[in-house]
Amino acid sequence: MAVSKSYILAALSFLLFCSFKLSYCIGNSRNTITACPEIEKQALLSFKQSLKDPSNLFCSNLTGHVIQLHLQSLSGKINPSLLNLKHLRSLDLSQNNFEETIPFFIGSLTSLEYLNLSGAGFYGKIPHNIGNLSNLHTLVLKDNSESLEVDSLEWLSGLTKLDHLNMNSVNLNKATNWAQVINKLPSLVELHFSFCSLNNFRTPQNNLNNNITSLAILDLSGNFFQSFGVLRWIFQLSNLIFLDLNFNFFEGPIPSITNTSCKLQHIDLSNNLFNSTIPEWLYFCKGLEFVSLGLNHLQGTISKSIANMTSLKTLDLSRNELSGKIPREITNLCKMQSLDLHQNNLAGEISDSLGNMSDCFLGALEYLSLSQNQLSGHLTHQFGEFKSLRLLDLISNSLSGxxxxxxxxxxxxxxxxxxxxxxxxxxxxxxxxxxxxxxxxxxxxxxxxxxxxxxxxxxxxxxxxxxxxxxxxxxxxxxxxxxxxxxxxxxxxxxxxxxxxxxxxxxxxxxxxxxxxxxxxxxxxxxxxxxxxxxxxxxxxxxxxxxxxxxISEPEDGYQAGNTVTELDLSNNSFSGDISHFLCDTTTNETNRLEILHLGGNNLSGELPAECLMKWSSLKVLNLGNNYLFGRIPNSIGLLSSLQSLNLYGNKFSGHIPFSIQNCMGLVKIDLADNHLDGNITAWMGTSLSNLRFLILRSNKLIGEITSNICHLNALQILDLSDNMVSGTIPKCVDNFTAMAIKRDLSEFDFDEMQYSIFSKGFLESASITTKGSELYYDTILSLVTNIDLSKNNLSGDIPKEITNLVELRSLNLSGNHFSGLIPDSIGNMKQLESLDFSRNSLSGEIPSSFTIMSSLNYLNLSCNNLTGKYQKAPNSGASMSQALLGTIFVVLH
Structure with a gap:
């Protein structure tokens, strides 16, 4: 039975109002409509009965053979009566919620040319007999819920007419021979294997170019590829116009294309590990409209040959290591809509690059991001002449004027x-x-x-x-x-x-x-x-x-529900009164939503009310430092299970540090300095505080020994127990402080992000420590500070050589104790050390010669000991990681 294209279009137009869409065959005459065969009527009725259709979306008045089915927003089961639709050519079950495996009988609908099962709620393995649908041109199995998988793709080999294949987010990890299978699909034009857990590639025996010369659109983004082999295959495909390889693990240079004419219009290689220069061939792909190479390790400069890319609309070279000037030729690209070069090392006067922009560039550009570079100079008058610009981002440069x-x-x-x-x-x-x-x-x-x-x-x-x-x-x-x-x-x-x-x-x-x-x-x-x-x-x-x-009260009438304060900083004002008024007198019995509370540096007084803390269980940061609070730290502090930063320094708290603090297992910082706390220093210190990075208990009345329990705190980077009455020896396991022992690459730190708090994008975490003979305050670079201060205690014994394994330590103060014996010869291993104070002990022997290789050391105090020999300054002594830590070399030996 012949199909009239005009009639199908008319039927489709009539059915646009339905989510259940049908197309029909007609009779021998173009002007007569054949009634729907009874078997197809019954098939549709049975099919409908097995589905849940609360909106009554099915159409009626059926005529002719059903050749097209499109369902959406349904649930239930797919009925096998679908098999009676012998003439069905197009089946679209996308965007449903069937919650079953793909029905096996779908592989028997052999007339199908179009099959779309994306986002249909199917799960489990894709049945192999879909490979029986030899008439398929389009197969879409895109899985929005990532619950479909395959054990092989061999079944695809029979789909020789296939020109469009989309299996995005289907788990293809077991399909180790996927490339060989794709090579058997000579009609394939469009292939989407995005986020499919692919991590392998076997080069097919045959030349891929001979078999899939039609492939024009290829998306392999979001996989785990590292193999250069897959890159070599891809860049041999002679007819590609669209290529997306972003979010993989490709490294090394970007390959060259082997064919002489580049047909690419879209290329995305972003979010990989490429470390070469921008390949020269790219500049001569005149048809390129979209280029994204962002978030790699690309080096070198942007070539003036970019002037050849006259079709370019989007260029993303952001978050690389590109240097030099931005070539002014970019501003002659008349179709450029989006230019993103942020987070590189681009330098020079901005007027040299963007001071003579063409009218067409000024008219087309919508997005310009040059932030986090080293651009200098003044913004020219032309920056006010853009006609379509929606975003201008010049953050973190050295622009003036x-x-x-x-x-x-x-x-x-x-x-x-x-x-x-x-x-x-x-x-x-x-x-x-x-x-x-x-x-x-x-x-x-x-x-x-x-x-x-x-x-x-x-x-x-x-x-x-x-x-x-x-x-x-x-x-x-x-x-x-x-x-x-x-x-x-x-x-x-x-x-x-x-x-x-x-x-x-x-x-x-x-x-x-x-x-x-x-x-x-x-x-x-x-x-x-x-x-x-x-x-x-x-x-x-x-x-x-x-x-x-x-x-703190609930929102007043007219304000958004739930929009109560969650981060509050009232520090360094002149607030006064009893703290219990604020902590206890809430206007609601509900738990307070506050996550960050900073009231430090005021005139607040009173005790911490034990019975009220349970209402503040959402707190992540509590800072009551530098006030006039007194009494004991209540055991109920342990109810603050979300707490990450506890700051009670500079008050008059007394008694023991509560054992319940171990319940706050997320703690990153404890600062209880300058109080009247007493008791055994390790009575509360267990193994639960594995995230603790800053432990500051300076200037209290703590006693007892530093036991090996402290070595469980391997994330520590500041340990300050100075000015207490701690006794015993330094445990040899101190080199378990891996944050101080493992060398860090400063390039991994985002210094712009470090201006914010460790705990919040808004509040800046800070700490005061004694180093280089004076008290220093750190906030923006607190994440980089490493310090051990055990001074002014009753510690004795040898200085363990294990402490010299802390190669990332920048400040070490053991002064004012009773240490004896030799300074470990391996002290020179601590090449990052900037401040070292062993004064007022009973150390003896010769000053180790390894001091000469400690090039960062700029404060050294060995006075009031029994040492002999001479100190020889390292050649580059005084060099340090940042201006905040620099200082003139200061040495006290006697």
């Missing part, structure tokens, strides 16, 4: 990121003309002057303003001004917001939406308004706020 006034002409701009540069001058009032601006980052610059409501006049869509650490003053001229926007985020740290800004008044108009507010170090004073608790992240530290801390 003023912000061009005509940036306010960028009518399409949604994201403007200029933070962490050296920009000066006033904030242009023209910024208030950016009608579509959503997020504006200008923090950490040297901007100055007054900001008024004019700067925000037409920012109707503004959601986030990061403008901290500038010398700006907010002065709202109209006291009744209501901002035209509703902010999610406002960060004005270090602005001048004293009297006259009306800051709290206009922030109250934002309060229903805002979830992040940082007004730290802005000169604001007075009491904290109660509505402030409706903001999730709140930092009002380093101001002149005073009075009692108001009780």
């Amino acid at each position: 003023v912000i061009p006034n005509n940036l306010g002409n960028l009518s399409c701009l949604e994201f403007l990121y200029l933070s962490r540069n050296k920009l000066t001058g006033n904030l242009p009032e023209s910024m208030g003309q950016l009608l579509n601006l959503k997020y504006f980052y200008i923090s950490d610059n040297m901007l100055e002057g007054v900001v008024t409501e004019t700067h925000f006049a037409h920012l109707l869509k503004l959601k986030g303003l990061y403008a901290s650490t500038n010398q700006l003053t907010l002065k709202v001229v109209n006291p009744n001004w209501i901002p035209p926007f509703k902010l999610d985020i406002l960060n004005l740290r270090s602005w001048n917001l004293g009297s006259g800004s009306g800051i709290l008044s206009w922030i109250e108009t934002q309060n229903n939406n805002m979830n992040h507010l940082d007004l730290s170090n802005t000169g604001i004073s007075g009491n904290v308004p109660s509505w402030i608790w409706n903001i999730r992240f709140l930092n009002l530290s380093h101001n002149q706020l005073h009075g009692n801390i108001p009780v």
Whole structure:
């Protein structure tokens, strides 16, 4: 029976309203419709009865043979009556919830040319008899739930007409010969094996190019490939126009293509380990529209030959190790819409690269990211001439000069990121003309002057303003001004917001939406308004706020439910009163949602109320340091099972450290320094605190010996037990402190991320330690600090040679004890050591000659011992990891 294409289209149009779509055959005449055969009617009725169709989506009035079926949003079972649809050519069961294995009988629908089972809820092994469907042109088995698998792909070999195959997220790990099978599909045009757990490749015996010359679209992204063999095969495919290999483990150089003409239009090699230069052949693929090589280890420069890539729309070379200047030829590429070069080592004056941009480049570009490079110089007037630009990201460079006034002409701009540069001058009032601006980052610059409501006049869509650490003053001229926007985020740290800004008044108009507010170090004073608790992240530290801390309450009427404060920093103000007022007098019996509480550096007093801590079980960071709190640390502290950082330093706490602290197994930092704590130092120290990195118990009245229990804390990088009454010897197992013993590669650290807290993107974790003869305060580089301070105790015995295995240790202080014997000869192994103090002990023997190889050492005190010999300074003594730790060499021997 012949099929009329025009009639099928008409039938499909009629059925667009149904999720159950059918196409029909017609009679011998083009103008007559043959009634649906009874067997096919019954087949559909039986099929429907086995399915759950709550929305009654099935169509009726069936006519002709059923040749096409499309179902969606159904559940239940697939009925075998489907086999009676002998003329079925297209079966689409995608986006359902059948929750069964793929029915075996589907392999008997031999007329099928199109089969789509993606996201249908099927699980288990794909039946081999799908390989019987020899008429298939399209097979889509994409698995959204990652619950389908195969034990082999040999069954694909019979599908010789197949031109489109999509098995994304199907587990193909056992299909070791997948490439040989693909080689038997000569009609294949499109192959999608993304996130299929492939990690092997066997080169087929036959030349792949001879068998699959039709392959144009290849997606092998998200697998575990390392083999150069699969790369060699891929880059021999002569007709590829689309290639996606991102998220694999390919390393070494990017291969060359073997054919003389490059037909590629899309290539994605991002998120691999390639470490070569950008291959020269890439620049001569004139048809390339999309290139992504981001997140590799590519080196060298960007060639001026990029001018050849006249079709290029998207170029992503981000997060590599590229250097040199950005070639100005890029700005002549008239179709460029997205240019991402962020996080490289690109340098030079920005005006040399982007100072003479073509009109077509200015008209086409929508996305420009050059952040985290080494670009310098001034932004030119041309930056205000983009016609379609939606994102401009220049964060973390060395740009200077003023912000061009005509940036306010960028009518399409949604994201403007200029933070962490050296920009000066006033904030242009023209910024208030950016009608579509959503997020504006200008923090950490040297901007100055007054900001008024004019700067925000037409920012109707503004959601986030990061403008901290500038010398700006907010002065709202109209006291009744209501901002035209509703902010999610406002960060004005270090602005001048004293009297006259009306800051709290206009922030109250934002309060229903805002979830992040940082007004730290802005000169604001007075009491904290109660509505402030409706903001999730709140930092009002380093101001002149005073009075009692108001009780945290549930959101007021009209505010978003669940939008109560979860991160709170009120440190370094003048709050006073009994702490129990804040911790106990809550307006609800429910558990408090607060995760970070920083009240350090105030005038708070009283005891920690044991019975109230159970209401704060969500706390991850608790900082009550430098107040006037007293009494015992309650055992109920152990109920804070989520706690990661406990800071009670600088108070008047007494009694023992509670044993229950071991229940806080996630603890990373304990700082109880400068209190009156007593008891045995290791009575509470077990094996449960395996994540502990910072243990600071300085200046208490602790006694007892340092037992081998402490060696279970192998993540420790700061151990400060100084100024106590600890006795005994240093356990030899100290080299179990692997964070101090295993050499670290500083290149693995993201120094921009380190400005944030270890525990939160908003709060900065900090610690004070004594090193180089004075007390130093660390915050932004705390993650890099390694320190052992056991000074001013009653320790004795030898200095164990095992301590010299701590090759990452940067400061060691054992002064003011009763150590005897020799300084270990292997002291020279500690090449990272910058400060060493063995003074006021009973050490004897010769000063080890290995001091001469300790090139980082810039503070050494061996005085008040019985040592002999001479100290010889290392040739490069004084070198260290950062300016924060540098110092002039200081040596005391007598």
